[in-house]
Amino acid sequence: MKLMTAIIRPFKLDEVREALSEIGVSGITVTEVKGFGRQKGHTELYRGAEYAVDFLPKLKLECAVPEAQVEMALEGLVKAARTGKIGDGKVFVQSLERTVRIRTGELDDDAL
Amino acid sequence: MKEIFRHVRALAVASLLMPGIALAQTAAAAPTPDKGDTAWMLMSTALVLLMSVPALGLFYGGLVRTKNMLSVLMQVFVVFSLISVLWCIYGYSLAFTEGNAFIGGGSRLFLDGTFNPADGSFSLGATFSKGTPMYELVFVAFQATFAAITVCLILGAIVERVKFSAVLIFAVIWFTFSYLPVAHMVWFWAGPDAYVDAAKASAANATAGYIWQMGALDFAGGTVVHINAGVAGLVGAFVLGKRLGYGREAIKPHSLTMTMIGASLLWFGWFGFNAGSALEANGTAGLAFINTYLATACAVLSWTFAEWLLKGKPSMLGAASGAVAGLVAITPAAGNVGIPGAFAIGALAGLICLWGVTGLKRLIKADDALDVFGVHALGGICGALLTGVFNSPSLGGPGSVQDWVKMTTGYPGMWEQLLIQAKAVGITVAWTAVVAFVAFKIADKLVGLRVSEEDEREGLDITSHGESAYDL
Numbered sequence: 236m237k238l239m240t241a242i243i244r245p246f247k248l249d250e251v252r253e254a255l256s257e258i259g260v261s262g263i264t265v266t267e268v269k270g271f272g273r274q275k276g277h278t279e280l281y282r283g284a285e286y287a288v289d290f291l292p293k294l295k296l297e298c299a300v301p302e303a304q305v306e307m308a309l310e311g312l313v314k315a316a317r318t319g320k321i322g323d324g325k326v327f328v329q330s331l332e333r334t335v336r337i338r339t340g341e342l343d344d345d346a347l
Numbered sequence: 348m349k350e351i352f353r354h355v356r357a358l359a360v361a362s363l364l365m366p367g368i369a370l371a372q373t374a375a376a377a378p379t380p381d382k383g384d385t386a387w388m389l390m391s392t393a394l395v396l397l398m399s400v401p402a403l404g405l406f407y408g409g410l411v412r413t414k415n416m417l418s419v420l421m422q423v424f425v426v427f428s429l430i431s432v433l434w435c436i437y438g439y440s441l442a443f444t445e446g447n448a449f450i451g452g453g454s455r456l457f458l459d460g461t462f463n464p465a466d467g468s469f470s471l472g473a474t475f476s477k478g479t480p481m482y483e484l485v486f487v488a489f490q491a492t493f494a495a496i497t498v499c500l501i502l503g504a505i506v507e508r509v510k511f512s513a514v515l516i517f518a519v520i521w522f523t524f525s526y527l528p529v530a531h532m533v534w535f536w537a538g539p540d541a542y543v544d545a546a547k548a549s550a551a552n553a554t555a556g557y558i559w560q561m562g563a564l565d566f567a568g569g570t571v572v573h574i575n576a577g578v579a580g581l582v583g584a585f586v587l588g589k590r591l592g593y594g595r596e597a598i599k600p601h602s603l604t605m606t607m608i609g610a611s612l613l614w615f616g617w618f619g620f621n622a623g624s625a626l627e628a629n630g631t632a633g634l635a636f637i638n639t640y641l642a643t644a645c646a647v648l649s650w651t652f653a654e655w656l657l658k659g660k661p662s663m664l665g666a667a668s669g670a671v672a673g674l675v676a677i678t679p680a681a682g683n684v685g686i687p688g689a690f691a692i693g694a695l696a697g698l699i700c701l702w703g704v705t706g707l708k709r710l711i712k713a714d715d716a717l718d719v720f721g722v723h724a725l726g727g728i729c730g731a732l733l734t735g736v737f738n739s740p741s742l743g744g745p746g747s748v749q750d751w752v753k754m755t756t757g758y759p760g761m762w763e764q765l766l767i768q769a770k771a772v773g774i775t776v777a778w779t780a781v782v783a784f785v786a787f788k789i790a791d792k793l794v795g796l797r798v799s800e801e802d803e804r805e806g807l808d809i810t811s812h813g814e815s816a817y818d819l
Contacts, residue, residue, distance in 0.1 A: 281600055282705065284598070286597040
C-alpha cells in the first residue's frame with residue numbers, strides 16, 4: 236500500500252477526482268492549504284501599505300492505494316493536474332504500513 | 348356667464364368672511380415652520396444617523412482584521428449613543444445658544460424651553476431665510492447626529508489597540524472641549540430675523556461665534572466635523588503608538604465588501620448631511636445635493652485613475668476611499684459653490700487624499716490606522732480652502748450674504764475669502780490638536796490607552812467584548 240499526497244491547483248480538483256475514480260481509487264481526502272514553491276506570489280496594495288503574498292492557495296489530496304494501482308494512479312493524477320505552467324504542484328508517494336476500516340474492522344487492502 | 352357668476356359668488360363669500368380673515372392675519376403675524384421644510388429636515392436627520400450606524404461602522408470595520416471587527420462596530424455604536432445623550436444634556440446648549448464668541452450658554456440644558464407642555468407650543472429656531480423659522484427640536488436632532496458622527500470619525504485612527512474605556516473617556520472630554528466650542532465658533536449666529544436694521548445687525552453680529560464673525564464659509568462641517576476629527580485622530584495615533592507588528596506583518600482589511608457597503612451608505616446619508624444643512628427644502632438644498640453627488644463621483648474617478656496610473660491597478664478600496672474623500676471635501680462647499688466648484692473640488696480631493704494616505708503618510712510616520720488624517724483632515728482642509736475660491740460668482744459660485752438686513756449677496760474677493768478660510772482652518776487645527784492631546788493624556792492617566800500586548804494579539808473582539816464577529 237502507498238499513501239499518495241498531492242499538492243494541486245484548486246481548479247484541477249474535479250479533473251483529478253474523475254481520473255482517479257476511473258482508475259478505481261475508492262476515496263480521497265481534500266484539504267485547502269497554502270504554500271510556496273517555484274511559483275511566485277503576488278503583491279497586494281491597500282492604500283499606502285504593500286504586502287507580498289508568498290503563500291498561495293492550493294489543495295492537498297491524500298489517497299491510499301493498493302500496490303497494484305500505484306503506477307496507474309500516479310500517472311492519471313499527474314496527467315489530470317498538469318497545465319504545463321509553474322505552480323502545477325507535486326505528488327509525494329510514501330509507503331503505508333497499516334489501514335483499518337473503522338466500521339467493519341477490515342484490514343489493509345480490504346480496507347481500501 | 349357661468350364664469351362670472353362663480354367669480355361674483357366667490358367675492359360675496361370672501362366679503363362675508365372678511366372679519367375672520369383679518370383676525371387670522373393678525374394671529375398669524377408670527378410665521379410658523381413650513382411643513383415641507385420640517386419633513387425634509389426630519390428625513391435629513393435620519394439620513395445623517397445612517398452615516399454613523401451602520402455606514403461608518405461598516406466602512407471602518409471592513410478595513411480592520413477579522414479579530415477586531417466587532418470592537419470597531421461597538422466603539423462606533425456606543426460613542427454615537429454617548430454623544431447623542433450628552434448633546435441633549437448640555438451639548439446643544441453650549442454649541443447653539445448665545446454665550447460669548449467661543450462657547451454658548453446654559454439656557455437649553457436638558458433641552459429646557461424647547462417644548463412648553465402648558466400650551467403645547469414648540470420653540471422656533473432660525474434658518475437662512477427671513478420669516479422662515481424651523482422647529483428648534485428638529486434642529487437639535489439634526490445637529491446631534493453631526494456631533495455624534497464627528498467623534499466616531501476619530502476612532503479610525505486608534506482602532507485595533509485602544510482600550511474601550513479609554514475611548515469613552517476621550518470622547519466625553521474631546522466632545523466637550525473641542526467639538527462644542529468649534530461648532531459654536533463656526534455656526535452660531537442669531538439668525539436672519541435678528542438683522543432688522545444696521546444697529547440691530549451689528550448687535551446681532553456681536554453675539555455670533557468667533558469664526559462666523561470673520562465671515563468664514565462652512566456649509567456642512569469642513570472645519571467643525573472633518574478637520575476637527577481628522578487632526579484629533581492624528582494626535583491619537585501619535586499618543587497611542589503603532590499597532591503591534593505595524594510595518595512588519597501584513598495588517599490587511601478583512602472585508603472590502605463591508606467597506607464598499609459602508610462607503611455607499613455614507614454617500615447616501617451624506618445627502619442629508621450636506622443638502623440638509625440648507626435647513627430648508629429650497630434651491631440651496633438642491634445645489635448642495637447635486638454638488639454632493641457630482642464631487643463624490645469626480646473623486647472616485649480621480650482617485651481610481653491616479654492609482655491605476657501610479658500603482659498599476661485600480662482598486663475597490665481606492666474607489667471607496669475616493670468617494671469618502673470627495674464627500675469630505677465638498678462638505679464645506681456644498682451650498683457655497685456652483686457646479687464648476689463641484690467638478691474641481693471633487694477631482695482635486697481624490698488626488699490630494701490619495702497622496703495623503705501614501706506619500707504624506709510615509710512622511711508623518713504615525714500609525715493612523717484607517718487614514719482619518721489623510722482623508723478627513725486633508726480632504727476637509729482642501730475643501731475648506733477651495734470653498735473660498737469657488738464661492739466666487741466668477742467661478743460659478745453663489746457668493747455669500749454680505750448684508751443680512753437687505754439679504755444682498757456678494758463676494759469679498761478671492762484672496763480675502765481664501766485668507767478668512769485659512770484662518771478658520773488654522774484655528775480649528777490648533778484648537779482640536781491641543782484638546783485631543785490633553786484628552787488622550789487624561790484617559791491614559793485614568794485607565795490606560797492601550798490594551799495589553801497579549802490582548803492585542805488575540806484581538807479586541809474576544810478580549811474586550813467577549814464575542815467574535817464571524818463563525819465561519
